[in-house]
Amino acid sequence: MNGQAGKVRVAVVFGGRSAEHAISCVSAGSVMAALDPERYEVVPVGIAKDGRWVLADPGQQLAITDGALPEVAGGTAVSLVGDPEGRGLAVLDPGQAVGRALTEVDVVFPVLHGAYGEDGTIQGLLEMTGLPYVGSGVFASAASMDKEFTKKLLAAAGLPQGDHVVLRDADGAISADPDVLDDAARDRLGLPVFVKPARAGSSIGITRVTDWSQFPAAVAEAAAVDEKVIVEAAVPGREIECGVLAARGTGLPEASLPAEIRLRDGVDWYDFAAKYLDDAAEFDIPADLTPEQTAAVQAAARRAYLALDCRGLARVDFFLGTGEDGEDLLVINEVNTMPGFTPISMFARMWAATGVDFAELVDRLVSGALAPR
Ligand SMILES: Nc1ncnc2c1ncn2[C@@H]1O[C@H](COP(=O)(O)OP(=O)(O)O)[C@@H](O)[C@H]1O
Ligand SMILES: [Mg+2]
Structure with a gap:
């Protein structure tokens, strides 16, 4: 030492x-x-x-x-x-x-x-x-940062995700005309859609489009952040998050109790202001889920961590909706390899609710990084 x-x-x-x-x-x-x-x-x-x-x-x-x-x-x-x-x-x-x-x-x-x-x-x-x-290596970090490749890897592992279209600025296509989505894709995705820079965070550059007339401006805004833009069908459902942490010794992923982000009435989605400025959201830690729902979220979170080759920690974010026959529909939104990490951040609070306090969390991550691999 x-x-x-x-x-x-x-x-x-x-x-x-x-x-x-x-x-x-x-x-x-x-x-x-x-x-x-x-x-x-x-x-x-x-x-x-x-x-x-x-x-x-x-x-x-x-x-x-x-x-x-x-x-x-x-x-x-x-x-x-x-x-x-x-x-x-x-x-x-x-x-x-x-x-x-x-x-x-x-x-x-x-x-x-x-x-x-x-x-x-x-x-x-x-x-x-x-x-x-501490934390994920080069590949897992890059793949989890990129919403297109996150979805590709999750799909390959059979994990559920929402419908989407990727737009690239090849030959300046987006810059020349941000109204780049054909009618077939519009019909398939429906409204609203979420238009996002493929690699960003904190909801920066994201627009929830409720009318196709807003679409070109939304694409231009996302393209100002990243040359690759992703257009996602809106996934109805509750916003659920789950913390994943490598176990001492084995390094195998363990999942925390999930949490729910409940947006106040009138707040349509978790945008930058809702995340950091307004008092727009309430958090249920742990989320009010059945034991079966909790187990399903935890299993999917561990599988997503493995599918992306994460290491140390991750926060996996979900939508939990209801299907036509009343069944649960669990969809993965994204994987964060270095989630907000203060004692009042979701990641730490989910682990605290699971019995792992902040000092133990930090110690597990540092000693895990030092363990031979
Ligand atoms: N496909 C979607 N359906 C419904 N809501 C969405 C969708 N995509 C994003 N949102 C909303 O937008 C927020 C930010 O999107 P997200 O993809 O998590 O971006 P970031 O990486 O910036 O956190 C989500 O927390 C959710 O409230
Ligand atoms: Mg997010």
């Missing part, structure tokens, strides 16, 4: 270039506070919104205070050494091509959401360094 007095040295990486920068800071603050100081030495590494890496001040305020969102600002510039001999971080001195070695770390916890964090990019960098890290 490289830390003081035999402690495990954990680099917690947070902030980042995505729209979820502030949420990542809050998540990281919680993770760092939960790492047992008797066993772990924390090295806080912030990634500023412009992509600069800095050694953050351990005392930095990372909570939301008086409505002000935390942000990675200044600090000593550091860099992750890609050469596995480096095993860690180097300080970048101005004018020097290669910085002096700062510290060797044992394990990295990338508490990053969205692009450059949850999409396989930092995971690729960490693979190059040879450092173990």
